[in-house]
Amino acid sequence: MSANLSARALGADGLAARVAAVLAETGFPASALRLEVTESVAVADPVRVRVVLDELRALGVRVSLDDFGTGYCSLSYLQQFPVDTLKIDRSFVARLDGPSRGQGEIIRLIVSLAVTLGLEIVAEGVETATQAEYLAELGCGYAQGFYFARPMRAAEIEHGPQMAQMAQTAQSPQMAQTAQMAQSPQMTQTAQMTQMAQMTQMT
Secondary structure, three states: OEEEEOHHHHHOOOHHHHHHHHHHHHOOOHHHOEEEEEHHHHHHOHHHHHHHHHHHHHOOOEEEEEEEOOOOOOHHHHHHOOOOEEEEOHHHHHHHHOOOOHHHHHHHHHHHHHHHOOOEEEEOOOOOHHHHHHHHHOOOOEEOOOOOOOOOOHHHHHHOHHHHHHHHHOOOHHHHHHHHHHOOHHHHHHHHOHHHHHHHHHO
16 A cells, blocks of 8 residues: 655654554554655655654655656665655656657666665556556566556455456566556455545645
8 A cells, every 4th residue: 555745744743653553553564555755855855854764664664756757866865765666757657658769768777776776666657558568678667557457446456357457468577566466465455444544644
């Protein structure tokens, strides 16, 4: 399960303690929770963000740097931020359907950077087979977008026909992992996570 963190949430005191309390109350495993921080928010106050992210990761929560490539994040900041995943902004992915392959080279560089730093890489906003196939060729391990599935309720995630279609349309072992993750036992716990709505008060 993923949840976005806003600048307001990161600036508030006791964020990690509140997340820990919600996890304890719901019984949701910390390792199955991903909190996403946009690149622009992260660079606005890098010292504060690093402290908060360290506290969250100490709980076992995973952290993603969202919209990567749009927030002018320097490489030195990227090395300092305690994150697990880089999420390539959809603006780069959208251009993969165009005649120019220049955007592909940018994504290739981001993938290479993530591998060097030991980070997972996710492409956002994948809407066509061409984009999914090209991302797989570039070595992008995970992807998300309407090409795989539209937003669904918990019961649909567990039993819906879209899950089978996701597995069939995944064009590489890396992309197949995206479908497998959506069918994991952790995802079926989503129905039990109504109290996680408290997280929206932080975002």
